[in-house]
Amino acid sequence: MGTHEHPTTTTPDAALRERATAVVDSHADDLVAIYQDLHAHPELGFTEHRTSSFLADELVRLGFDVVRGIGGTGVLARLDNGDGPTVMYRADMDANAVEEANDLPYRSTVRVTREDGTESPVGHMCGHDAHVTWMVGLARTLVETKDAWRGTVLLVGQPAEELIQGAQAMVDDGLHDQPLMQTPDHYVALHTAPVPVGTVACVPGTLMAGTDQIDVLIHGVGGHGSMPHVTKDPVLMAATAVVELQSVVSRRISPQATAVLTVGSIQAGADNNVIPDRALLKVNLRWFDAAVREQLVAGLRAVCDGVARTAGMSEDALPEYTFKGGSTPLVNDDVQTPRLTGVLKEVLGEDKVITQMPPVTGSEDAHLLMGPHADEIAFTYLNVGVADPVLCEQAWARGELVPYGMHSPQYLVHLPAIAVGAKVAVAAVLELLGRP
Incomplete structure (x- = not known):
């Protein structure tokens, strides 16, 4: 009996992911330019006026309904596309009071006078500039693939994460009372990590202190x-x-x-x-x-x-x-998070998705955006690698875990991470939305 070769088939979801990846790639150069501009113009918590204006203007241009100024400089945007799940996605916008030590043509030289009268350097030494850029890449891709998904997307540009005050400020300022807001079924947030570009941590359970x-x-x-x-x-x-x-x-x-x-x-x-x-x-x-x-x-x-x-x-x-x-401690949903793991393995590769690691004593306030509806929303927080793999190899050879730490003057987002992070955001959100 002869053997028969069965042709490989591509599922509709896989085809959509491939299409969405191509859309991100088509915007890659522009996204890098946006990132470099944001990196050169960092703003401290609750003063993200330039950043939030850029983000809001871009989302309006793309056809989102937008509310500005929630919790000071926070942005809420909504895109309706038929019946289906509601998915919320957050990007924090603020920088650190750290002087950048990287020798880059777009390095920050910003200095500001703080409320107490002291002068301080300002630098994006935690990658929030990449977070905003990833949101722009996500928004553009969702608009260009509207024929292939259904549901409602809520995008939140959050101020003052570094102060651990911005999420609560938006909630206290009536985020959940906004006419554009509705309780999401799913919620995703991303953060940079000083590990190789192309890797992502998608870990269920307690993640941060x-x-x-x-x-x-x-x-x-x-x-x-x-x-x-x-x-x-x-x-x-x-x-x-x-x-x-x-x-x-x-x-x-x-x-x-x-x-x-x-x-x-x-x-x-x-x-x-x-x-x-x-x-x-x-x-x-x-x-x-x-x-x-x-x-x-x-x-x-x-x-x-x-x-x-x-x-x-x-x-x-x-x-x-x-x-x-x-x-409070940040806890990832035990059902949604493994669901996203499978999708991200398809996008990045089986060995590029970390699914187990001990909780870290770093902290976040992303989950506080859920406010009084925390028990109703499935939440997943992803850590996305942004470091040059060569620098990581050199650090490991020295016996160091990472080439630089969060909030370090040397913190650096390797430019290929801009497109990769956008693809992670797109893959996660599209997985949670409905289909025609």
């Missing part, structure tokens, strides 16, 4: 630097507190738990010979368990209040605590 951003204002009694004995020195209190805070995790939290307490900034005084009357600590907490969070907060207060009391401050002059922003 909860976080709190806390300012601690330590009061003192200022005076002349030559007579510290007639002052109550807040600089010394701040320094003592920073050292003592290192014992909170090591001596108050179980070794089996995950907890991080970081002091990211100490601000006090201006002159060599003046003891100021206040000092500011900027503190960051990371946790997975709400009970651990309470232990961290209690430990922070106990240490800082105790230091102030020891220095002789009265009960009405103890430190002030300002909780500026925070987020």
